[in-house]
Amino acid sequence: MHKITLNRGFHVLPQGLPELLSFVFCSVQERIIDRDSGAHDARLLHHEHHPCTQPRIDAMTATISPGFSTATGADIRLRFCPSPTGTPHVGLIRTALFNWAWARHTGGKLIFRIEDTDAERDSEESYLQLLDGLGWLGINWDEGEGVGGPHGPYRQSQRGEIYAEMIERLKASGHLYESFVTGEEMDARNRANGRDPQQGYDNFERDLTDADRAALRAEGREPALRLRVPDTDLSFVDLVRGEITFPAGSFTDFVVVRPNGKPLYTFVNPVDDALMGVTHVLRGEDLLPSTPRQIALYHALIEIGVAKAIPQFGHLPYVMGEGNKKLSKRDPESSLFHHRDRGFLPEGLLNYLALLGWSLSADRDVFSIDEMVAAFEVTDVNPNPARFDLKKAESINGDHIRMLSVSDFATRLEPYLTDYVKTDADRALLRRAAPLVQERMQLLGEASGLLAFLFTPDNEIEYEADAIPGPDDGASMALAVAINALDELKEWTATDIEAALRGSLVDQLGLKPRLAFGPVRTAISGRRISPPLFESMELLGRDSSIARLRRFAERM
RNA sequence: GCUCCCGUCGUCUAGCGGUUUAGGACAUCGCCCUCUCACGGCGAAGAUCGCGGGUUCGAAUCCCGUCGGGAGUACCA
Numbered sequence: 324m325h326k327i328t329l330n331r332g333f334h335v336l337p338q339g340l341p342e343l344l345s346f347v348f349c350s351v352q353e354r355i356i357d358r359d360s361g362a363h364d365a366r367l368l369h370h371e372h373h374p375c376t377q378p379r380i381d382a383m384t385a386t387i388s389p390g391f392s393t394a395t396g397a398d399i400r401l402r403f404c405p406s407p408t409g410t411p412h413v414g415l416i417r418t419a420l421f422n423w424a425w426a427r428h429t430g431g432k433l434i435f436r437i438e439d440t441d442a443e444r445d446s447e448e449s450y451l452q453l454l455d456g457l458g459w460l461g462i463n464w465d466e467g468e469g470v471g472g473p474h475g476p477y478r479q480s481q482r483g484e485i486y487a488e489m490i491e492r493l494k495a496s497g498h499l500y501e502s503f504v505t506g507e508e509m510d511a512r513n514r515a516n517g518r519d520p521q522q523g524y525d526n527f528e529r530d531l532t533d534a535d536r537a538a539l540r541a542e543g544r545e546p547a548l549r550l551r552v553p554d555t556d557l558s559f560v561d562l563v564r565g566e567i568t569f570p571a572g573s574f575t576d577f578v579v580v581r582p583n584g585k586p587l588y589t590f591v592n593p594v595d596d597a598l599m600g601v602t603h604v605l606r607g608e609d610l611l612p613s614t615p616r617q618i619a620l621y622h623a624l625i626e627i628g629v630a631k632a633i634p635q636f637g638h639l640p641y642v643m644g645e646g647n648k649k650l651s652k653r654d655p656e657s658s659l660f661h662h663r664d665r666g667f668l669p670e671g672l673l674n675y676l677a678l679l680g681w682s683l684s685a686d687r688d689v690f691s692i693d694e695m696v697a698a699f700e701v702t703d704v705n706p707n708p709a710r711f712d713l714k715k716a717e718s719i720n721g722d723h724i725r726m727l728s729v730s731d732f733a734t735r736l737e738p739y740l741t742d743y744v745k746t747d748a749d750r751a752l753l754r755r756a757a758p759l760v761q762e763r764m765q766l767l768g769e770a771s772g773l774l775a776f777l778f779t780p781d782n783e784i785e786y787e788a789d790a791i792p793g794p795d796d797g798a799s800m801a802l803a804v805a806i807n808a809l810d811e812l813k814e815w816t817a818t819d820i821e822a823a824l825r826g827s828l829v830d831q832l833g834l835k836p837r838l839a840f841g842p843v844r845t846a847i848s849g850r851r852i853s854p855p856l857f858e859s860m861e862l863l864g865r866d867s868s869i870a871r872l873r874r875f876a877e878r879m
Numbered sequence: 880g881c882u883c884c885c886g887u888c889g890u891c892u893a894g895c896g897g898u899u900u901a902g903g904a905c906a907u908c909g910c911c912c913u914c915u916c917a918c919g920g921c922g923a924a925g926a927u928c929g930c931g932g933g934u935u936c937g938a939a940u941c942c943c944g945u946c947g948g949g950a951g952u953a954c955c956a
Binding site (some may be wrong): 401445519530581635648662684709763841843844850855856 | 881890
């Protein structure tokens with residue numbers, strides 16, 4: 324008897340499997356796991372539809388994998404298939420990132436598909452925002468909306484004919500059957516039978532006769548279509564969680580097509596994955612409970628020759644917000660654009676998002692996207708939910724800001740300083756000021772608070788309350804002395820300015836540095852906290868600096 | 880209710896039977912540097928690895944049980 328060892332995400336296949344696979348791929352079979360012995364068994368379902376496989380059944384006491392994809396390298400095909408509702412959520416982006424990173428790591432392909440089957444909630448604006456966000460982060464794809472490919476269209480709203488054909492084929496093969504019962508009726512039926520209503524559908528319409536159906540139609544009813552699911556346990560090896568088994572009966576025949584003919588997510592998602600040759604599905608853990616139903620659909624698709632293998636699944640952990648709740652769409656922290664607006668760098672946000680469920684190594688949290696791609700394995704993803712920690716995200720962003728070259732940093736600052744930086748002269752000033760603030764920022768959005776004074780006319784500087792010296796601080800005297808010392812200065816450089824000020828205020832007047840430079844800082848910037856004083860004064864120039872000192876001295 | 884998932888410092892994590900007196904990071908608190916704020920450096924505090932059994936010479940790591948949290952149980956996606 325062959326034995327297959329199932330490790331986390333890896334199938335160690337026995338010799339001779341290729342021959343068996345051809346059999347598996349044209350049939351539907353389940354793996355039954357004997358919990359006590361750990362033995363696996365293979366068994367056919369719906370074999371009446373597949374006489375060709377009949378002779379092999381008895382020989383199939385061997386343990387084999389139930390037709391899951393065996394792609395491991397460049398043949399891996401991943402997909403990111405958002406539903407364009409609302410503004411991009413960081414959890415969604417994290418999912419996109421992991422798919423992208425693994426595709427790039429393995430050399431496989433990433434497909435971008437739009438699941439816009441909900442006309443009520445989907446919007447073009449949301450789709451455009453997705454493109455905007457993904458483009459900003461540098462997450463690209465090999466196939467799908469925007470770039471085309473052999474399996475288009477890549478918008479579900481344009482694939483109606485494809486689904487219609489699939490529905491017909493699955494009906495013809497007997498996998499789909501008509502269901503006339505309404506939700507309320509099912510509820511009443513469960514109560515009448517002493518079943519918990521939450522157990523849902525009981526598959527009672529599986530064997531309706533033509534006469535039954537005709538009678539129901541005569542009542543004016545239109546049927547939904549349900550998938551006949553296997554009456555066996557269904558298990559799979561989750562790439563991040565290991566082996567997961569759903570017992571028979573824990574998932575029932577589910578609706579895949581509404582009475583109006585519109586297919587549901589539970590149908591179009593696996594159908595498109597099958598048609599597009601997706602080999603691995605990395606998605607949120609909220610979709611985990613629907614996996615046995617998807618696998619059941621896959622079995623049907625394999626049976627009718629549409630799918631070649633069942634994709635391997637990897638369920639990514641939630642991104643949590645406050646408390647024990649999933650980060651809500653209503654929480655501003657969930658919005659990608661909120662973070663961009665505040666001044667996250669793409670590389671900083673990507674780095675932080677990568678840390679939500681994954682780590683590069685035991686002692687490094689800050690890394691580049693290239694380093695992530697080189698190291699990223701889905702099987703290393705940690706299954707526990709991760710809390711979105713803004714403080715840590717900002718800290719990591721600050722590290723990335725410091726890693727930028729000065730000119731790159733200055734360029735990236737511009738969009739956040741549109742109120743101040745308008746001319747080439749402004750840009751030149753910004754370029755010179757950039758090194759002064761680069762290591763004191765975590766968010767690019769902090770730039771205006773730090774640098775506005777450089778772009779403000781001398782007589783418009785506003786003095787913040789906490790920057791005004793106290794009456795006993797000797798500020799007036801300090802300012803007068805400073806003006807004097809500076810007036811005589813020959814070279815207007817930071818070092819000379821510091822020497823003059825230090826000499827007159829600290830050495831001669833005997834002021835503590837804090838009391839000596841504090842009033843000057845306020846005069847120059849209007850704030851208690853500013854970029855380095857002497858360098859700032861150098862940038863401002865002699866005239867402007869002295870004018871500011873005089874103006875503030877008069878106010879004192 | 881039923882099914883599934885998850886459970887290491889406040890938070891994110893490393894850990895894959897012995898090199899662990901459980902490592903790193905963020906946050907917190909000291910000190911140093913210092914013209915403010917940062918950056919940087921040094922240091923402190925902080926996790927009996929949810930709990931209880933078992934296996935083993937040895938368990939955060941394996942097994943069983945249990946508790947807690949979360950999700951699903953839709954003709955939403």
